Structure formats: structure tokens, C-alpha cells
Amino acid sequence: MLYVATGHTINLQHTTLDIDTSDPNVNNGFHFAGGRVILPENAENFTFDYAVTLASETTPISGVSALEVKDKGLLTVTAAPTLDCSLVIDAGGKVSAEGASAPTLLGDFTNNGTFDQAEKSVLIFAGDEPSTISGSTTFAGLQCQTPGKKLVFKAGDAFAFGYGLTLNGSEAQPIVLASTTKGTAYGFDVDAGAATFLQFLTVADSDASAGAKLTAYMSAGDNCTNWEFDNSGPLNAWFGTSSSDFADPANWSLGRAPVDGENLIVNSVNPMVISAPFKPKNVELKAGANVTVNAQVDVSGDV
Numbered sequence: 001m002l003y004v005a006t007g008h009t010i011n012l013q014h015t016t017l018d019i020d021t022s023d024p025n026v027n028n029g030f031h032f033a034g035g036r037v038i039l040p041e042n043a044e045n046f047t048f049d050y051a052v053t054l055a056s057e058t059t060p061i062s063g064v065s066a067l068e069v070k071d072k073g074l075l076t077v078t079a080a081p082t083l084d085c086s087l088v089i090d091a092g093g094k095v096s097a098e099g100a101s102a103p104t105l106l107g108d109f110t111n112n113g114t115f116d117q118a119e120k121s122v123l124i125f126a127g128d129e130p131s132t133i134s135g136s137t138t139f140a141g142l143q144c145q146t147p148g149k150k151l152v153f154k155a156g157d158a159f160a161f162g163y164g165l166t167l168n169g170s171e172a173q174p175i176v177l178a179s180t181t182k183g184t185a186y187g188f189d190v191d192a193g194a195a196t197f198l199q200f201l202t203v204a205d206s207d208a209s210a211g212a213k214l215t216a217y218m219s220a221g222d223n224c225t226n227w228e229f230d231n232s233g234p235l236n237a238w239f240g241t242s243s244s245d246f247a248d249p250a251n252w253s254l255g256r257a258p259v260d261g262e263n264l265i266v267n268s269v270n271p272m273v274i275s276a277p278f279k280p281k282n283v284e285l286k287a288g289a290n291v292t293v294n295a296q297v298d299v300s301g302d303v
Contacts, residue, residue: 069093089113111135148173158187169200179205193287195267240270
């Protein structure tokens, strides 16, 4: 076992690092607890067929285009590092995200093996470049809130979401969802109890018929099944991370308290207390929503 502690760096001068795993009695592998491995410029992928643990939010590996988990390889993530590369899981390889958050990926995601997430783990996509997502996968949660980001899903593959799906761009720079083959759909299967926050999107070739109907606000779609695009106004999502006060701007995704006629969604189990009259348009309450109403609330649309 090679243990890379906080404040320490391994700087590799060659493009290949070979960990001998021929002896089953030897606990081979890497454990990153705040340390880093830096490969030289133009290095090959960081590839392994044994155990690697990412136990720190520090970006652990630099200088590679992909972190590849080979047959019999195991990548265990107990923190939420940012990986400035792609994540490739080969047949027989496994990635296990055990913490509340999976890695933040700036590159592509390819799954031909096993990808396990804790029940409320969220895989985050960020960065300016497009990310391609391939290999049918069941995610706990997936999130992208980088305006202008393009997520390209492999045509014909199916992607399931059990805990949540958050895709939130901006009015000027919507997030783009596309297929690797224009006109050929990829599948979405979102559990009816999953928390969804879908806003400022441009969606093409997405077939969500396997799961719950998806409503995207201030968005546009082409060749989409089981999607609804509501452009009546933006969606304000309740986080409740500051207090239980409905009127507290810090509790809401738009950074302000809701106004009359607005669309609301309560994704969080954090309690909400409404103490003044309010007239929303549509209100969506997800499983576990905890709302106390101490004033008149007149909903003009759907609940």
C-alpha cells in the first residue's frame, strides 16, 4: 500500500507506474488522504487494476486525461475531490462513492463496469468543455449547475436516477443535453420520489418514458418523450439551509424570496414555515417536504 498523506506529493517523471498485484497476500494500491500524484505533461492515463482510495477533497491526480479503473480495479471515494480528467470504468472494474458526494468531473464519464453510489451521493459535472456520458448507469444523484455546459449522452444507453437530478443553467447560457447521434434517443428513468430541479436547459433526443414525467422550466426541447417545457416563469427551489423562514432569501435557489405568480419546488426536507399570505402559480412538493402554513396560500396552478 502506498499512502499519500496531506502536504505530500509524488511527482512521477515517467508515464507509467506499475503496481505489482501478483501476490494476493499483499495489500497493494494507493490511499490519497490529502496528498497528490502529478504525472508529467502528455502522460498516459492513470490506470490501475487494484485498490485506490480518494479520501480527501484535494484534487489528487494531475496531468492525465483519464482516470481508468481496469478489470479487478476498485476506486473508493469517501470525500468529494474534483477530477480534472475523465473517469473510465472498464468491464470488471468498480467505482464506489461512499460519501455524501461523488467526485466532481470536468471530463467524460464512461461506465462499462460497476458504478455504486451511496443513497444520497451526487455526481457533479462541471467545467467549460463538453462531457460525454456513456454506459447505461443507475445514479443516485447527478448534478450540473455550470451555465453553458454541454452533456452528451450516448445514444441508446439508459440512465436512471433514484435520488435526484439537478440541471440548472442560466437564461443567457442554458445547459445543453444532447445525444451522441443526433435523432437517436438516450433514455432517462427518474424515480417518482427523486428530487428534480430542471431549469434553463436545451434538451434534444431524450426519452424519459421509463420514469416520472420531467418538467423543465424556461427551457426548450426537441425530439423528447415524457418531458414538459414550462416557459411561464423561472423555478425557485427551496433549500432551507439558512433557516425555516419562507421569506429568507438565503433559503432559495434564486437568491430571493418567491413572488406572487412564481413556480416553486420544495426538494429539501429542511422545514419551511410560511407566515404571510402568498399566491404562487405551481407548487411541487417532493417526498419528505416539511411545510407549515400559518397564513393563506392561494395556488393558481397545480400542486
